[in-house]
Amino acid sequence: MSVDIIICEICVISVICGSDMLPTYTASQVTQLDRYTIEDLGVDLKQLMEVAGMRSAEAALKLFGKEKNIAILAGPGGNGGDALVCAKWLKLWGREPTVYLSHEEEKLKPVTLDQHKVWKAFGGKIGGVPSSSQGFDGIIDGLLGYSLEGDPRGKSADLIRWANESQFPILALDIPSGLDATTGEARDPCIRAKHTVVFGVMKVGLTVESASDFAGEIELVNIGFPREFPDSVLSK
Structure with missing residues (x-):
């Protein structure tokens, strides 16, 4: 089995000869790596x-x-915050993004709510219910991250189904919404992306052969994680 992975040369994590040599981590391990980077190393979450x-x-x-x-498409957690920052940069670079939230403002996590406020301060557009008739050129999926539990529900599920049915090319952030980061199992529904940009470390689920149907081409970028982690981090 071979999964094609692009490693961003500017922000490379490690130099490898092939994807089989790339370290991979389960969802619970990624949680520990996040905690170590933010709490032990003092890297600010908003900076990441x-x-x-x-x-x-x-x-x-x-x-x-x-x-x-x-x-x-932006969810209530960190993945949604990433999507809102992405929207800001696209707007600054002359694009016309419209953000669709899966949850009301009061249900956004604090750091995501902060990014939502920044987006509005920049004059960013917030949509209600997207329609294929709006003629989008592409979709960015920032609904659900690696800590997914169970099938997507509610408006998140509705937005995933709409995105897949729209036939517009989809860019997934970190992992396609609905894909299990540990097992690679595609929940119902699950985003079918053309390209997935993975943050920091490779998730085990993305290397499962069947996951390629949902992740498309995979690009791994470093967002400020250390090059190596102490073994003790994953043993906690």
């Missing part, structure tokens, strides 16, 4: 989110080219 959002916007420019009309 800013870099993730900018890298996502760069990936969107490569995927969508000069097209401007982009739908950005």
